[in-house]
Amino acid sequence: MGPHPAVAAIRLAVRRVLHDVLVDFPTSPPPQPALASAPALAGGAAPLVLVACSGGADSMALASALAFEAPKLGLRAGGVTVDHGLQAGSDVRAAEVAERLRLLGLEPVESVAVSVGREGGPEAAARDARYAALDAAAERHGAVAVLLGHTRDDQAETVLLGLARGSGIRSLSGMAQVSGAHGRYRRPFLRLDRQTVRRACLAQSLPVWDDPHNVDPAYTRSRVRHEALPVLEKALGKGVVEALARTAQLSRDDADALDAWAARAEAEVRTDLPPAGAAPAATASAGQVPAGQAPTGTAGAAPAPGADLVELDAVGLHALPTAVRRRVLRRAAIAAGAPAGSLFARHIEEVDRLITGWRGQRPLNLPGRVEVRREGGRLVIRQG
Numbered sequence: 001m002g003p004h005p006a007v008a009a010i011r012l013a014v015r016r017v018l019h020d021v022l023v024d025f026p027t028s029p030p031p032q033p034a035l036a037s038a039p040a041l042a043g044g045a046a047p048l049v050l051v052a053c054s055g056g057a058d059s060m061a062l063a064s065a066l067a068f069e070a071p072k073l074g075l076r077a078g079g080v081t082v083d084h085g086l087q088a089g090s091d092v093r094a095a096e097v098a099e100r101l102r103l104l105g106l107e108p109v110e111s112v113a114v115s116v117g118r119e120g121g122p123e124a125a126a127r128d129a130r131y132a133a134l135d136a137a138a139e140r141h142g143a144v145a146v147l148l149g150h151t152r153d154d155q156a157e158t159v160l161l162g163l164a165r166g167s168g169i170r171s172l173s174g175m176a177q178v179s180g181a182h183g184r185y186r187r188p189f190l191r192l193d194r195q196t197v198r199r200a201c202l203a204q205s206l207p208v209w210d211d212p213h214n215v216d217p218a219y220t221r222s223r224v225r226h227e228a229l230p231v232l233e234k235a236l237g238k239g240v241v242e243a244l245a246r247t248a249q250l251s252r253d254d255a256d257a258l259d260a261w262a263a264r265a266e267a268e269v270r271t272d273l274p275p276a277g278a279a280p281a282a283t284a285s286a287g288q289v290p291a292g293q294a295p296t297g298t299a300g301a302a303p304a305p306g307a308d309l310v311e312l313d314a315v316g317l318h319a320l321p322t323a324v325r326r327r328v329l330r331r332a333a334i335a336a337g338a339p340a341g342s343l344f345a346r347h348i349e350e351v352d353r354l355i356t357g358w359r360g361q362r363p364l365n366l367p368g369r370v371e372v373r374r375e376g377g378r379l380v381i382r383q384g
Helices: 005-024 057-069 090-103 122-141 152-165 194-203 220-236 240-269 314-318 322-335 345-356
Strands: 048-052 076-083 109-113 145-147 309-313 364-366 370-375 378-383
Touching: 005 057, 005 145, 005 194, 048 057, 048 122, 057 076, 057 090, 057 194, 076 090, 076 122, 090 109, 109 122, 122 145, 152 194, 152 220, 152 240, 220 240, 240 314, 240 322, 309 314, 309 322, 314 322, 314 345, 314 378, 322 345, 322 378, 345 364, 345 370, 345 378
Parallel strands: 048 076, 048 145, 076 109
Antiparallel strands: 309 378, 364 370, 370 378
């Protein structure tokens, strides 16, 4: 007799992600005998996959599936639990979660305490602290991937929050199945509903902890989960969660296509860089700048954020579709030094009016001390 259907579902989801990890990070050859005791090679050459576990049903189910599937594929499996310090006894609870992970057979297991700031509100601050801790743990242990327990319900909530903010299509695309530097974060359960995951825990008699913050109406996501979505399902019928999750995937496909178009368009309207395929200019002597060449950046290469100066052809920008043009403007502002997290739609709309509604307006100021001005047929973006 096979496993409970819910258990089979979570294991299959994790197995598929682990196969992807093996494709991205093939198993290294075994270490040489002379180097076998080196700390960097401790535990063998098998890639390590960590699970981020709060002790809740979603992440405990994920941990159990990882512990079951990873050894069969020749992978090592470990776990990390993050103590946000936001509730009394959180350190004791984190220690209990770490012990449960060890009982599942995960190794290494680590409990990490973080200090949660206030920037962006309590939910955003906790999220930032958590991801910073997970990044650091992955680096410490040399993990090739970190699994996160977000479900289809979490995806639906994310899309609904994006709609409420009036965000663009990128925000409506929700959470990606693969994200982070080098594809570090993987979300196996995005196609599974929360009830399936919880049933898997019950079937395996896994102890779970229900975070009281998840039902606290002081938190926006909690209100969406327990108030907004139930009202929508009552008014519109079952299937709202699935429809919102499907919207996320469709939006992500569109956003990816528009971003790729914008990247190509940016290369065509940038006037501070030599044309693609142009021969590099002769090296100038120290202290000199070749005639007609901006003194910042490297010839032929787009400047990294903080490059100070970006120039764009206003006519070429005007010919682009609005969605593509505004993406180009955002990319240019970030390249000039504007922090991406502080650059909102209203900023880009104001910059866009320098192209579509030019009436001799004064220069605009963007976050990061970035100034945008129209100079004839050029849009000049520079950091002050």
